[in-house]
Amino acid sequence: MHAPAPPIAIERLVKIYKTVPAVDGISFTLTPGSVTGLLGGNGAGKTTTIASIMGLTTPTSGQVTVLGAEMPRQRYRVLHRMNFESPYVAMPMRLTIRQNLTVFGMLYGVPDLAARIKQLGAELDLTDLLDRQTGKLSDGQKTRVALAKGLINAPELLLLDEPTASLDPDTADWVRGRLERYRRERNATMLIASHNMAEVERLCDRVIIMKRGHIEDDDTPVKLLARYGRRTLEEVFLDVARGRGIEREAAQ
Amino acid sequence: MTTIGDGVLDFSPRRTGAMMLRYWYLLRSSWPRLLDLVYWPTVQMVTWGFLQFYIVQNAGFFAQAAGIFIGAVLLWDILFRGQLGFSISFMEEMWARNIGNLMMSPLRPFEFISALMVMSIVRLAIGTVPVTFLAIAFFGFNLYSLGLALVAFFLNLMLTAWAVGIFVSGLVLRNGLGAENLAWSVMFLFMPLTCVYYPVATLPAWLQPVSWALPPTYVFEGMRALLIQHTFRPDLMLDALALNVVFFAAGVFGFLKLLQSARRHGSLIQAGE
Numbered sequence: 001m002h003a004p005a006p007p008i009a010i011e012r013l014v015k016i017y018k019t020v021p022a023v024d025g026i027s028f029t030l031t032p033g034s035v036t037g038l039l040g041g042n043g044a045g046k047t048t049t050i051a052s053i054m055g056l057t058t059p060t061s062g063q064v065t066v067l068g069a070e071m072p073r074q075r076y077r078v079l080h081r082m083n084f085e086s087p088y089v090a091m092p093m094r095l096t097i098r099q100n101l102t103v104f105g106m107l108y109g110v111p112d113l114a115a116r117i118k119q120l121g122a123e124l125d126l127t128d129l130l131d132r133q134t135g136k137l138s139d140g141q142k143t144r145v146a147l148a149k150g151l152i153n154a155p156e157l158l159l160l161d162e163p164t165a166s167l168d169p170d171t172a173d174w175v176r177g178r179l180e181r182y183r184r185e186r187n188a189t190m191l192i193a194s195h196n197m198a199e200v201e202r203l204c205d206r207v208i209i210m211k212r213g214h215i216e217d218d219d220t221p222v223k224l225l226a227r228y229g230r231r232t233l234e235e236v237f238l239d240v241a242r243g244r245g246i247e248r249e250a251a252q
Numbered sequence: 253m254t255t256i257g258d259g260v261l262d263f264s265p266r267r268t269g270a271m272m273l274r275y276w277y278l279l280r281s282s283w284p285r286l287l288d289l290v291y292w293p294t295v296q297m298v299t300w301g302f303l304q305f306y307i308v309q310n311a312g313f314f315a316q317a318a319g320i321f322i323g324a325v326l327l328w329d330i331l332f333r334g335q336l337g338f339s340i341s342f343m344e345e346m347w348a349r350n351i352g353n354l355m356m357s358p359l360r361p362f363e364f365i366s367a368l369m370v371m372s373i374v375r376l377a378i379g380t381v382p383v384t385f386l387a388i389a390f391f392g393f394n395l396y397s398l399g400l401a402l403v404a405f406f407l408n409l410m411l412t413a414w415a416v417g418i419f420v421s422g423l424v425l426r427n428g429l430g431a432e433n434l435a436w437s438v439m440f441l442f443m444p445l446t447c448v449y450y451p452v453a454t455l456p457a458w459l460q461p462v463s464w465a466l467p468p469t470y471v472f473e474g475m476r477a478l479l480i481q482h483t484f485r486p487d488l489m490l491d492a493l494a495l496n497v498v499f500f501a502a503g504v505f506g507f508l509k510l511l512q513s514a515r516r517h518g519s520l521i522q523a524g525e
Contacts, residue, residue, distance in 0.1 A: 017518055047521060054356040056520040058512075072515060076259030079358045090349040092278065099277045106270030107357045133281070149353070 005068030007032055007157045007189035008053055013062035015048050022048040024213035025062070030206075032156075033187040037200035039233075040210035041241050046193045049210070050159055053191070054084060067157060080108055085150030086161035087143055093135030097126060097145050100134055101152055108153035120148045124178065140171040147175065151182060158182075160192045164199055176202055197234040207233065209240050216240045260360060267359050271367030275341050276374070289379035293329045297383050300325040301391045320479045321449065322393040326384060327405055327475055328448045331468055332439045333379055334413030335420075337372035339435035342421040346429055355520050361511060365504070368421070369414050401478055404489040405471045411496035412467045413439075415503035422510030426519055448472050467495040 008030040015023040023045040030036055040046050051057045052064045055072030063070060069077040091100045098117060105113040121127040124144045129137065134145055143164070150158060163179065164172035176199060182188060194200050200207060201221050209217045209224075217224060217240060221233055228236045238244075279285055304321035345351045354364065387393045395402060420438055423431045445459070446468040452460055463469045470492035477485045514520050 015518075022518075048518065051518065051521045056352070056355055056515065057518050058515045074258045076262065076358060076360065079356065084353075084356050086352075088349075089352040091353070092274065092344075092348045092350050094281045095274070095277050099274075103270045103274040103277075104353070104357065106273070107267050107354075107359050109264075109266065109358070 004032065005065065006030060007034075007067055008191065009063075009065040010049070010053075011063045011065075013049070013052060013064055014060045015045075015052060015057060016060045021213050023052070026210070026213070026215050027062075028208055028215065028218060030189055030191065032189055033183070034206060035183060035190040035192065035204045036206045036208060037204035038191060038193045038208050038210065039195075039197075039200060039237055043212070044210040045213040046210055047161070050084075050161060050191070050193055053159060054082075055079070080153060081155060082157040082159065083108075083150045083153055083155040084159045084161070085146050085163060087139075087146060087163075087165050088161060089146075091134050091142075091145060091149060094133060096131050096133055097121075097137075097148070098130040100145065101148060104149050105152050110153050116152065120151060124148050139166050140168065143167055143171070143175060147178065154186060156186070156188055158188055158190045160190060160194075162194055162196075163192065164194075164196060172196075172199070179203060197232060197237060201233050209237065211240060261362065262360055263362055263366075264358075264360070268363040268366045268370075271359065271364060272370055272374075275344070275367070275371040278344060279375070279378075286378060289333075289375055290382055293333065293379050293383040294386060296329065297322065297325050297387055298390065301387065301393070305391060319391075319393045320476060322387050322391055323395065323398075323475050323479055324448050324472060326380070326387065326395050327409060327471060328443070329380055329383070330376065330406060331409040331413050331442070331446075333376050334372050334410050335417045335439050336435065337375035337379075338368050338414060338417030339420050339424075341368050341371045341375070342417070343424060343429070343432060343435060346424060346432075351425070352520065361508060365418055365507070368417070372413065372417065373410070398475075398478060401474070401484045404486075405475060408467055408471050408489060408492040408496055411493075411500055412442075415496065415499040416442075418500075418503035419506045422507035425507075426510040426514045426517070428519065442466060442468060445469070446472060451476060465495070467492040467499060470495075 006029045008028075010029070011027050013023050013026050014021065026045070026049065038046050038049065048057060052059055053066055053071065055075035058072055065071070067078040067081055069075065095103070101117045101120065102113060105116060110116050117130070121130050124147060126141070126144055126148060129141060134142065137145065147163070150160070160179070164175050167175065179190065180203065183190060190203075192200065192203060205220060207219065207221055207224055208215055219227070224233065224236050225231065228239050230236045230239065300321050307321075345354060384395045387395065398405070416438060420431075420435050423434055445463050446466050447455065447463055452463050452469060452473060455463055470488040474485050474488040477483050477488070
């Protein structure tokens with residue numbers, strides 16, 4: 001019997017826009033049920049990496065395989081098993097939450113959709129807001145709606161881009177709690193691009209740090225902290241971003 | 253090498269219906285959008301209607317061919333509003349920054365296009381049907397008296413409208429909202445060339461082949477034949493249909509190529525200006 005295909009397998013991915021390499025030969029594989037943080041400064045290549053995983057861009061070279069399907073060529077084999085949430089991709093503002101979730105539920109082929117919307121409404125504290133226009137919600141409420149859209153098809157693979165950006169600490173903590181619960185209940189695999197190091201430390205059991213299109217480091221948070229001799233991932237991130245990682249390692 | 257990808261040609265009525273529902277929810281929620289659908293066709297029909305009314309009283313030829321201006325205006329509106337209805341529904345996704353959500357969902361390009369085609373008819377019906385009744389009330393011109401010819405005119409005009417709408421949507425997808433103006437202006441290039449208000453013979457000889465290469469030309473010539481000579485010309489409709497098949501295929505092909513190019517250039521990640 002074959003082992004199930006890894007949720008994400010990237011091999012020597014290169015993506016060049018005109019003459020600028022956004023991603024330059026990265027490789028990594030995620031195991032089922034893992035939560036991985038994708039860190040990096042602006043222009044590090046995180047967005048391009050995630051876009052390649054979703055089949056939104058065609059690799060210049062290399063291979064991206066998601067749940068056993070080569071992206072973007074075979075994307076329609078697996079898109080219904082994955083989903084994406086980002087505060088930077090909006091939902092139609094004039095539609096109510098229920099209407100938006102109905103449309104996306106139908107696109108993803110969710111069975112018993114009305115019950116699923118009711119369930120998500122209860123789980124994400126949206127029940128009383130379901131018939132309100134999405135554009136009239138607060139930032140925190142919109143983030144919960146985006147999360148509801150991301151979970152509408154109970155995906156095996158969830159890609160998250162800054163899932164708690166612009167949220168107050170209380171709401172952000174609540175969202176992280178929901179994501180932890182979803183991972184436990186569904187054994188879902190998550191890839192989280194984030195600049196919030198506290199969030200990454202709490203949620204992720206693996207961290208990939210990117211810089212200028214390359215993977216600079218890739219390990220568990222605990223091992224990264226030990227290797228860089230730092231107390232927080234933020235300090236590790238700054239070491240990598242400012243090119244101090246190797247110096248510190250060599251000094252030790 | 254497969255260029256368009258596995259499963260691209262699959263078709264799901266459920267996913268197509270989801271997109272139609274999305275646009276219906278939007279129209280229903282916004283009275284300015286509904287008003288806009290009716291406003292311009294009404295203004296245009298009334299303006300041209302009164303002009304024709306004046307000419308009919310002063311020229312014998314037009315007295316015999318009553319209705320050719322209003323008929324031309326209404327048929328032009330089918331062409332123009334059909335394309336605009338398609339393109340605006342598409343651009344609603346760009347304006348709402350929702351295109352990324354759709355492109356990473358299982359929605360296939362043909363399902364998306366089908367939903368946009370159906371919605372362009374819905375939008376056209378909302379905007380144009382009341383205006384056709386106004387034309388009866390104000391000027392005594394009954395578009396529906398054209399009977400089966402109207403069906404042939406409508407089908408051919410909508411096919412052209414969709415072909416152009418599909419291609420323009422591809423351009424917007426590839427180049428961002430900077431290409432948005434094309435959606436509003438591209439059809440006006442058709443207006444002088446397709447001879448909406450005058451016969452093809454009016455054009456200089458060197459321009460007439462260009463005019464005959466455009467399917468709507470046959471429809472407007474057909475309309476004049478019907479209203480002036482009281483003759484329905486099926487040959488013109490079949491020629492238009494044949495050209496429309498080519499236009500539609502070219503529109504879809506162009507859209508798929510532009511979508512492919514958008515994936516290569518990363519335009520789908522930064523769908524904006």
